Amino acid sequence: MDKPIKKVDIIFEIGDDYNALDVLDKALARPADDIVLDLIDSGLKGRGGAGFLTGLKWKFTKNEDSDIKYVICNADEGEPGTFKDREILDRVPEKVFVGMAICGYVIGAREGYIYLRGEYNFLVKNLLNKLETFNKQLKERNLDFVIGIRSGSGAYVCGEESALFESMEGHRGEPRNKPPYPTVAGYNKKPTVINNVETLVYVAMITRLGVNRFKELGTKDSRGSKVFSVSGDTPIPGIYELELGMPLSQFVDEFADGDAKAVQVGGASGSCVPRKKFGDTIIGFEGIPTGGSMMIFNSSRSMYNVLHDYLEFFTEESCGQCTPCRVGCQQLLKGIEAVKRGEKPPAYLDELKKLTATMRIAAKCGLGQSVGNPFNSIIDNFREEIIY
Amino acid sequence: MSNTELLVKELVKQHGKTRNSLMAVLQGVVQEERFLSEDAMIAVARELDLAAADVYGTASFYTFLDTVPRGKNIIRVCKTITCHMKGKDEVLLALENMLKIKVGETTHDKRFTLLTANCLGWCHKGPVMLVNDEIYPELTPQKAIEIIEEYAKHH
Ligand code: SF4
Ligand code: FES
Numbered sequence: 309m310d311k312p313i314k315k316v317d318i319i320f321e322i323g324d325d326y327n328a329l330d331v332l333d334k335a336l337a338r339p340a341d342d343i344v345l346d347l348i349d350s351g352l353k354g355r356g357g358a359g360f361l362t363g364l365k366w367k368f369t370k371n372e373d374s375d376i377k378y379v380i381c382n383a384d385e386g387e388p389g390t391f392k393d394r395e396i397l398d399r400v401p402e403k404v405f406v407g408m409a410i411c412g413y414v415i416g417a418r419e420g421y422i423y424l425r426g427e428y429n430f431l432v433k434n435l436l437n438k439l440e441t442f443n444k445q446l447k448e449r450n451l452d453f454v455i456g457i458r459s460g461s462g463a464y465v466c467g468e469e470s471a472l473f474e475s476m477e478g479h480r481g482e483p484r485n486k487p488p489y490p491t492v493a494g495y496n497k498k499p500t501v502i503n504n505v506e507t508l509v510y511v512a513m514i515t516r517l518g519v520n521r522f523k524e525l526g527t528k529d530s531r532g533s534k535v536f537s538v539s540g541d542t543p544i545p546g547i548y549e550l551e552l553g554m555p556l557s558q559f560v561d562e563f564a565d566g567d568a569k570a571v572q573v574g575g576a577s578g579s580c581v582p583r584k585k586f587g588d589t590i591i592g593f594e595g596i597p598t599g600g601s602m603m604i605f606n607s608s609r610s611m612y613n614v615l616h617d618y619l620e621f622f623t624e625e626s627c628g629q630c631t632p633c634r635v636g637c638q639q640l641l642k643g644i645e646a647v648k649r650g651e652k653p654p655a656y657l658d659e660l661k662k663l664t665a666t667m668r669i670a671a672k673c674g675l676g677q678s679v680g681n682p683f684n685s686i687i688d689n690f691r692e693e694i695i696y
Numbered sequence: 697m698s699n700t701e702l703l704v705k706e707l708v709k710q711h712g713k714t715r716n717s718l719m720a721v722l723q724g725v726v727q728e729e730r731f732l733s734e735d736a737m738i739a740v741a742r743e744l745d746l747a748a749a750d751v752y753g754t755a756s757f758y759t760f761l762d763t764v765p766r767g768k769n770i771i772r773v774c775k776t777i778t779c780h781m782k783g784k785d786e787v788l789l790a791l792e793n794m795l796k797i798k799v800g801e802t803t804h805d806k807r808f809t810l811l812t813a814n815c816l817g818w819c820h821k822g823p824v825m826l827v828n829d830e831i832y833p834e835l836t837p838q839k840a841i842e843i844i845e846e847y848a849k850h851h
Binding site for chain 2: 385386387388389390391394425426427428429430458459460461462463464475476477478479480481482496537538539540541545546547576603609613614617618621624625627
């Protein structure tokens with residue numbers, strides 16, 4: 309179980325012989341079905357956090373009978389602690405384009421879009437420049453596929469895929485009911501593959517390096533490597549590509565400042581792991597799955613403040629469409645404030661935990677459903693800090 | 697025809713006359729005029745054949761699609777957790793003192809608006825601020841002031 313932490317460099321590695329277009333040509337020379345089978349075999353799961361098998365998603369969309377289909381690259385990362393996609397789009401955008409083009413080829417789509425969060429508008433110019441060349445190169449290869457960019461306008465919930473479609477269609481970015489899933493009815497109600505930036509890069513890299521190189525990395529449930537964004541109390545904050553399946557203790561040895569008391573795994577909507585559990589927490593789908601955000605807190609930090617910040621974030625970013633989330637987030641925030649001030653007894657925290665259970669069941673999308681992750685893990689592990 | 701109406705017409709021509717272009721059109725107006733005036737929203741509604749209330753309802757959902765007047769330069773300081781840990785309060789205070797406004801306000805000369813934002817995606821280099829579309833990481837109060845002084849001179 310004690311796999312040593314392994315740094316890999318697949319995504320940002322640029323060898324002398326590397327050419328993004330070679331990767332594309334390699335894919336285009338193969339039948340679409342083979343590419344799908346390879347992807348499924350590779351075990352690649354979506355890198356946005358939800359972890360659905362990428363190959364299956366593509367297969368479902370490919371099998372839909374529709375003359376219009378879309379490929380969407382979800383570049384609306386907005387979870388506090390998460391900044392990997394920005395780095396990828398900045399440093400290796402061609403790899404993202406190639407992943408999208410392979411997808412277009414496989415599922416039979418003619419249009420692809422990068423939905424870029426408004427906060428990253430400074431990337432647009434460079435991306436458009438590169439896309440102009442890339443789209444031309446697609447044409448030269450007789451691939452009937454064009455990639456464009458759409459900008460977000462500062463709404464965290466638009467990272468939720470159906471909210472993202474609503475936004476692209478010119479509406480408020482409010483999540484839709486599911487089903488139907490995007491593979492059946494996504495953008496413009498047409499079959500759509502929507503993948504995270506990092507997922508698309510891994511598709512390109514699996515095509516380049518082969519399934520086996522990818523399968524060598526990680527564990528049975530969590531294949532491959534992934535990009536982690538490390539922030540908080542660490543001497544070396546930044547972006548790191550690491551093999552999946554490491555114990556949190558080794559991560560902490562490598563990245564923390566020697567005084568870590570908690571690590572928030574998976575961004576604000578993830579779970580907060582206290583020091584005593586570092587040893588038996590695995591980073592991966594068998595332990596704590598994560599979109600890649602790791603925030604480290606040392607003993608100088610008040611976990612009350614940490615939770616308070618998270619709850620403020622969710623209260624502001626809730627789309628307000630469903631009551632459990634809209635009212636729930638506000639009540640959780642008011643609730644811990646009331647306990648802190650002594651207006652409510654400590655036992656009130658347990659009432660609030662019940663509220664998160666309701667939210668998990670009754671909220672419409674991942675935002676409301678996952679607020680209980682940070683809430684419960686911080687309340688359970690740092691109860692005194694919330695009360696006193 | 698007013699400048700705003702001309703701008704909207706131009707944007708609609710560029711992005712297309714369908715609902716799918718609504719966001720791009722609104723973003724284009726904000727880019728030029730810094731906020732969505734009532735006139736702008738009515739013009740957009742007319743051009744895209746939508747109810748003005750629908751345009752407002754959509755715009756008001758998004759933080760970056762302001763429906764109240766903003767200054768020529770919009771400063772957004774990240775207030776979320778890691779930037780908080782690294783001292784965003786001091787940065788905000790310094791900017792408030794320098795500009796003589798509070799968060800949410802616009803200077804008298806309409807040059808600057810000071811806002812906060814939820815995670816700008818530079819958590820490893822906090823505190824950070826976005827000035828219009830430009831990002832400034834690893835701020836200190838002093839550094840933030842110097843940056844805004846430059847804007848005051850040139851923008
Ligand atoms: S859970 Fe929250 S963010 Fe999701 S749809 Fe409901 S109100 Fe909106
Ligand atoms: S917390 Fe400030 S940029 Fe993410």
